[in-house]
Structures are given as C-alpha cells and as structure tokens.
Amino acid sequence: MEKIKVAQFGLGPIGLECVRWILKKPTLELVGAIDIDPEKAGKPLSTLLGIKKLSGISVSPDLGKALKKSKPDVVLHTTQSSLEKVFPQIEAIVKAGINVISSTEELLIPELQHPLLARKIDQLAKKYNVTVLGTGVNPGFVMDTLPLCLSSMCLEIESIKVRRDLDAGKRRLPLQMKVGSCLTTEEFLNLKKEKKIGHVGLMESLDMILKGLGWVPDIIEETLDPVVADRNLETEYLKIMKGQVCGIKHCARALRNGKELVSLDLRMYVGAPESFDLIEIEGVPPIKARFMGGIQGDRATVAALINSIPRVLCADPGLLTMREIRLPMAFETLGV
C-alpha cells in the first residue's frame, strides 16, 4: 500500500507532537517540516524532537519550496489562531494542490468571522480539487462536534449545554500563561479589552451547533471573566498568589425569546478541583453525559489532526467543517 505523504507546518509543541505521531503511524510518511521561526529554520528535525535519527528532514522556512520538494498529500497546519494571519499560508498550500488540516481555531467555522476569506478558500480548494478542514479538541470536538453527534439521538431539542472545566495547573506552561496566571485583575481586564486573552474558538463552537441544528437565535452573548485565586497556588512552573488571576471563565450563550438554546461554559484555571466535560441535551429523549477527567487537550488536538487525515483524503473538495466529513474516528492505534 502506498503511504500517505504528510508535511507538518508549524513546529510548536502541538506541531512537534504531530510529527512524533506521523512517524509512528505505519501508513503515514513524513515528507517535510516547515516553520518560519528563524531559530528553527535549517535545523534537523531530529534536534528539535530530541531524537537521534530522522532520515535527513530539516526544518524549511520556505513553505513554497518545501511543498514543491516534498509533494505531500496533506499538510498538518498548526501555526496561529487567526484566519486572517494564516490565510496566505492556507492559500499557498491549496494552490500547490495539497489538502490542509489545520488547528487554526477560526477555521473551524471560517465564515463566522471571515466570510470573504472563507469563500476565497472554498473556491480555491474546489478549483485545485483539495479539501481544507479546521479541527481540534476545542474548538473542534468537545463543545461542538460531539454535542452535534449526540443530538442525532434526539427528535426534539430544547437546549444544549456544555461545560468544560480544566485544571490548568496540570497542563503545560504556555496554557497556564494563556489563561492569565499571575496577572492582576486589572491587567487581565486590559488584555481582555485588547482581545489578547480568552479562549479562541468559543463563538465558532456556538455557531457550529446553531447552524448544525438550523437554530436562529435572537441574542448571542459572550462573557469573559478572570478566575481569581482564593489561596496561594503552585504549579510545576508557577506560583500564583492569593488575589492574582489563576485562569478564565469564558462563556457563550444563544437565546431565543428569552430562552437559552445553547450555553457553552469553559473554565480553565489553576487549582480547578476537577477536570471534566459535561454535555446536557434537554430534549426527547434527554441526554446527559459526563466525561470524567475531561477529554485531554493537547494530545486530543493532535489526535484530531492526525485522525482527520483519512477522512479528508476521501472528502469532497472545498472548505469543509467537521459536519461535512465522515464520522471522525481513530486509525492505526498501535497497542494492538
């Protein structure tokens, strides 16, 4: 069987973890690695991974050249959250006739905030006969794809509520920083004003559920608040003093006629007593699911990207969402 050629674009923690798993999956072949960071450019990938041997793949800073040389079937794209910023990257990959699976949060439902860019990508993807998909664990699964999948068991639905609590203290440092650890409340609120803090993708998740179910709300609300430490906290990386920010509570709601249709409630903070995901569908029949420990972030995002490869390769061309590809599932899970 011919292997699927994969190139990795973006070599941060998620991208490097993707590389590790591409190397492990028998039907995948890593053919290229791209990162624009001058610190990484030109280095052997093995150095970045901290492993000994890796058949001569070095980090290329030049996307165009790298794609031309490596001719991948698909690029795993893990660079930035903003579709505006990554648009030229996606455009270049698509124009090279290559499929894209991206962790860019805004790509989950790109037409929500960037309808023009979304249409451009969709047209290009169809022209070049490739598929572009945004995915991940959140956004991409826990607060959107999974509740939609569960809704398939319902005939009537009054409301969908998802709550995700995550103890940031047990996650890597970038996440602890991302949720505002050690800031003062004032600093947090200033960052909030500049839209430099908060979970990216919450409104995309909300929109994915609403559009998926064909629901048209008359009010959409978004709130972002700091969680303040009620005691001194200590993680592997940080000390947070009582009164400092230790995380975020980021919520989105859609209402119609005063009734809540969808509520997404995301709490990521150091010292959360329990990590869990809770999905509640009020409907016929009702569904209430609790995911003990929560679906774990970083590794699940890598899984979402890797496991989408076979799905994207047999999908229709265009800019698709998780609603338009076949049932997501794992493949080559080793251990067997």
Next chain:
Amino acid sequence: MEKIKVAQFGLGPIGLECVRWILKKPTLELVGAIDIDPEKAGKPLSTLLGIKKLSGISVSPDLGKALKKSKPDVVLHTTQSSLEKVFPQIEAIVKAGINVISSTEELLIPELQHPLLARKIDQLAKKYNVTVLGTGVNPGFVMDTLPLCLSSMCLEIESIKVRRDLDAGKRRLPLQMKVGSCLTTEEFLNLKKEKKIGHVGLMESLDMILKGLGWVPDIIEETLDPVVADRNLETEYLKIMKGQVCGIKHCARALRNGKELVSLDLRMYVGAPESFDLIEIEGVPPIKARFMGGIQGDRATVAALINSIPRVLCADPGLLTMREIRLPMAFETLGV
C-alpha cells in the same frame, strides 16, 4: 424548498413513532405507509395512529404498488431484525430507485453475517444510484458509532469497553417480553439454544468497532445469560416472581494475545437499579464517559432513523455503514 418525500415500511411501535415524527418535521412529507400485516392493510393510517385527520394515507400491503404510487425519496424500513428475511424488501425498494434507512439490526454491518447478500445490495444500490443504511440506537450508536467517534480524540488505544444497563421495567411490554421476563431459566436456555432470545446486533457492534479501528482479534467471544429475579418484581405490565428470569446479560468480547481489545456488556432486565451507558477508552489520552439514565432506546432509534434522512440523501450510492456517512446530527428539532 421542496419537501423530502418519505414512505414508512413497517408499522409496529417504532414505525408508527417514525410516522408521527415525519408528520412533525416541516421538510418531510409522508407519502406512503406499508405493512404486510393483514390486520393493518387498507386501514387509514390515522386509525392506527389514533389521530383524527391524515390526508388520506392508508396502509398498503403491497410494497411495489405503494412505491410506484407514492414515489418517495427515501423509505424508512422497520420490519425485522434478520437481513435474510428483509432482503427481498430492501431489494424491491432499491430496484425502485429509492434510498433505504433501516432499523434491521443485521444491516448495521451486513457483511458480517451475510457477505453475499451485502454485496448484492451494494451492487444494486450503486446500479440504481441509491444509498442503503442500517442504523438505530443499539446497534447503531451507543455501542459502536459513538465509541468510534470518541476514538477520534485518541492517538493510541489499548482497549474499548462499553457497558449499557437498562431497566426493562420502565420500557414497553414487547421489550420486557423480548428479554425473557417471567421465563424459567430452563425455558430461557432452550430459547437461547434456538437463537430465539438475546439482543440482535451485538456482534455487528463489535465488528463495527474492530473494523473501524482496523483491529484483527484472534478470539471473539459471545455470552448470553439470563438475569434471575432475586425478589418478586412488578412492572406496569407484568409480575415476575423471585427465581424467574427478569432479563438478559449479553456480552461480546474481542481479544488478541490474551488481551481484551473490545468488550461490550449489555444488561437489560426488569429491576436494574439504574439505567446508564458507560464508555471507557484505555488509551492516549484515556476517555471515560458516563451517560446518566442511558440514551433512551425507542425514541433514540426513531431519532437515528429520521435524522439519517438528510445524511443519506447526500451520501455516496451503495450499501453504507454509519462509518461512511457524514457526522450524524439532529435536524428540525422544533422546540425553537
């Protein structure tokens, strides 16, 4: 917008409930109702439904004539569990150029027990450019599609365990009878020998997970045991004496090198202290989900059938499984 024309074939409790919901969904139009039961044939559907008016649809006992007259886009098929028995029905619908969504348990993974019939249906469906899909809550979702969907968050998987406990005492009489209520253990074991008792579809669910993940086990086990009442039990319909059978414990396992890959454990009995579904994936990352109250059977099966309509209408032609259609989700959930 043009409505989707639907005919209902099979007017037992599930089929009648399908009819009720087809009538409620604005984009669906009920164009025919078929049942071979002479008791039902010719009767106005409204009589069977116990409602006053229903624009003149009567139950037809003749599938061919009914399809010719009503020209549906899709037939919801809820007649029997055995593919061998329903094959001529499916064949006739497909040859009329009409899509089929069926609750026939063996159709979930038809090639498992009837590879020749499966190939025939697939070839016919492709020839007549229609899609045939088997679905439901179990088999169809809780013990197969849903665990597979959750596996998409995993990079490595050691094992998948699903347990479904269901208090049959809270379900309709046919289910209480189906699980052997009031039988002696001896009667139960005789029925088991004749393959006349037990959940149909468990091996299909097991196979769907195994093939979905590409796992090849070296041992597959199936056990079916009676649950015996440890006290007198009473439901809305039945009295079960202590010592009589009150339900079933039906399990399927797949092992490789002595290690359990998949375990499905289904317990349906009167007096179960709690109904719930539990899905545990041992893997990277691990996933453990508990569905409080369980995903409720009959209504969820009707939902699975109805909600598959838009998915099947945009699917590739052929005999497909839940793995090959787009993410299942609800539509026209009213309440909004």
